[in-house]
Amino acid sequence: AQSVAQPEDQVNVAEGNPLTVKCTYSVSGNPYLFWYVQYPNRGLQFLLKYITGDNLVKGSYGFEAEFNKSQTSFHLKKPSALVSDSALYFCAAPQTGTGFQKLVFGTGTRLLVSP
Amino acid sequence: KAGVTQTPRYLIKTRGQQVTLSCSPISGHRSVSWYQQTPGQGLQFLFEYFSETQRNKGNFPGRFSGRQFSNSRSEMNVSTLELGDSALYLCASSGGQGVPEQYFGPGTRLTVT
Numbered sequence: 726a727q728s729v730a731q732p733e734d735q736v737n738v739a740e741g742n743p744l745t746v747k748c749t750y751s752v753s754g755n756p757y758l759f760w761y762v763q764y765p766n767r768g769l770q771f772l773l774k775y776i777t778g779d780n781l782v783k784g785s786y787g788f789e790a791e792f793n794k795s796q797t798s799f800h801l802k803k804p805s806a807l808v809s810d811s812a813l814y815f816c817a818a819p820q821t822g823t824g825f826q827k828l829v830f831g832t833g834t835r836l837l838v839s840p
Numbered sequence: 841k842a843g844v845t846q847t848p849r850y851l852i853k854t855r856g857q858q859v860t861l862s863c864s865p866i867s868g869h870r871s872v873s874w875y876q877q878t879p880g881q882g883l884q885f886l887f888e889y890f891s892e893t894q895r896n897k898g899n900f901p902g903r904f905s906g907r908q909f910s911n912s913r914s915e916m917n918v919s920t921l922e923l924g925d926s927a928l929y930l931c932a933s934s935g936g937q938g939v940p941e942q943y944f945g946p947g948t949r950l951t952v953t
Contacts (some may be wrong), residue, residue, distance in 0.1 A: 755873045757939045768930050768944035776939050825939045830883040
């Protein structure tokens with residue numbers, strides 16, 4: 726079964742500094758990976774996805790993610806953090822044989838960006 | 841396009857009661873999925889409907905059920921509510937070919953007392 730792991734419960738970064746939110750995966754076959762963000766009292770918002778091709782995927786709000794097959798990682802990055810980026814971030818992967826609809830989520834990483 | 845809408849946004853129910861939650865997907869999206877989010881278990885997949893048929897199912901008891909209508913709107917029902925059913929219930933819709941992303945609604949916060 727596919728699984729993703731987010732090793733950090735919380736990441737703290739100062740505004741203007743680069744940020745990284747980590748995700749590792751364990752999948753059979755081709756890895757398809759997603760990042761979502763959740764703001765308080767809101768649903769999840771899609772940020773970006775990796776299907777195939779370039780290892781650096783660009784997404785919404787200036788976020789990007791680096792796919793690394795040898796390290797089975799898919800870390801979310803942003804060159805310069807904003808206070809408004811403070812939120813809960815989830816890495817996800819679809820279970821195989823489900824038409825890519827049954828997403829398995831990591832436990833989430835809370836990002837706190839200080840002014 | 842309008843996003844995914846869920847009603848109601850908040851619900852308070854008593855143990856033993858039943859509840860119905862509603863979801864309207866993005867126009868043109870035929871797949872609707874439901875997730876439960878709790879602090880202890882995180883985000884867990886409940887089920888997915890596509891063209892009025894349940895296509896995928898998670899590991900939840902039979903008290904959790906759903907359906908989809910011909911206009912792709914979906915409902916989920918929880919019968920005989922338990923305290924542990926208190927959660928944020930999220931609906932997501934997707935469309936298109938390949939590996940489509942899911943678009944989530946704001947959720948329904950269910951509190952069981």
